[in-house]
Amino acid sequence: MSKIQFLIFPLDMPNKNIKRQLIIQAAIEVFGKNSFRDSNISEIAQRANVAEGTIYQYFKNKEDLFFSIPVEKTKEFCKELDLHLEGISGAFNKIKKFIWYYLYFFRMNPEYGRILLLEMRVSKSFIKTKTYSSFRKSTSRILEIIREGQGEGVVRRDINIYILRQLILGILEHIVTRWLLKGEKYDLLEHCDEVNRLIFHGISLTKGPHELR
Incomplete structure (x- = not known):
């Protein structure tokens, strides 16, 4: 090797x-x-x-090493995400960038995607590890953006922000998982516009996805 x-x-x-x-x-x-x-x-x-x-x-052992991987990769994900969001104004534009970066990150890290989504997330040990805690913290950024959108008056206030977070992450995880199972034969980023339209149609008060720049 x-x-x-x-x-x-x-x-x-x-x-x-x-x-x-x-x-x-x-x-x-x-x-x-x-x-x-x-x-x-x-x-x-x-x-x-x-x-x-x-x-x-x-x-300590192979399992400790295995579950340490997402802790390190989550730090990398959050650090790079903050850099990509820097200078972007407006909650819709930030959500759009989050969706793009999530798909881009796994497109560039398919081995990690297989570890996290095809093995680790289905393990009974997952929620008992430091990995799970770290993974949950990484999702707080999207909650902040959703709250920002409600404050701006562009995201509906009658939406449960925690369910919306799970909806966004669930869609993205499903897309990445399917891409991995299909052998990574197409570009993950081709789904960005479709996901944006789906999300913004459901949460928007004032704008449609065609107005996002």
């Missing part, structure tokens, strides 16, 4: 953090290809170009 893909780290990142990130990335590639059951620590160590014992300095 070839070594892990080339990664760029900040110049001031401690060596131990770099090694941990290399292990995480190697685990994403191995778990994403083979599934949790069919993967082993030795293969991940080989992929990361570290000794097998080194992995146990950072993670």
